[in-house]
Amino acid sequence: MGNRVIQIIFVESGISSITEISNDSICNKVIKNSPYVTLNSETVEQGSHNILRKYLDEDMLTTIDPFDAVQLAYVIEVCISYKNQAAAGRYLYANSRDKLKSPNDSDRLRKYLMKFGLRFDGLKR
Structure with a gap:
C-alpha cells in the first residue's frame, strides 16, 4: 500500500480544523470531546x-x-x-x-x- 493521507475536516464553533491521518500513524485513538481523531486505516x-x-x-x-x-x-x-x-x-x-x-x-x-x-x-x- 502506498502512503495514503486522509484529511478530515471538523467544524466546531465556527472554527475549521484539518486533521491529517496517514498510514504512518502509530496508533488509532479517539480523544473524547475532541475534534481530533487519529485513525490508521491500514491498521x-x-x-x-x-x-x-x-x-x-x-x-x-x-x-x-x-x-x-x-x-x-x-x-x-x-x-x-x-x-x-x-x-x-x-x-x-x-x-x-x-x-x-x-x-x-x-x-x-x-x-x-x-x-x-x-x-x-x-x-x-
Whole structure:
C-alpha cells in the first residue's frame, strides 16, 4: 500500500480544523470531546482481516471490499458479544428498525450474514 493521507475536516464553533491521518500513524485513538481523531486505516483494515480470517475462506477474503470487511468484522464482534441472534439484531438495527413496517432484526441479521456464507451459531471466539 502506498502512503495514503486522509484529511478530515471538523467544524466546531465556527472554527475549521484539518486533521491529517496517514498510514504512518502509530496508533488509532479517539480523544473524547475532541475534534481530533487519529485513525490508521491500514491498521483498521488489517484488524478486520484478522477477525474475518477465522470465518471466511481465502477466496472470500481476497474479494471482499475494504468497506465490507470493516463492517462485517464489526458485525461479527457484536454477534459474538450477544447470547442470541435476536439480541444482536436489536442492537445492530436499533435506529433503522422504527422505519420498517414489520421489523424483524433477527431475520435482517441472518440475511446479512448469509451474504457472506455465515451463520450466527457459527460465530464463536
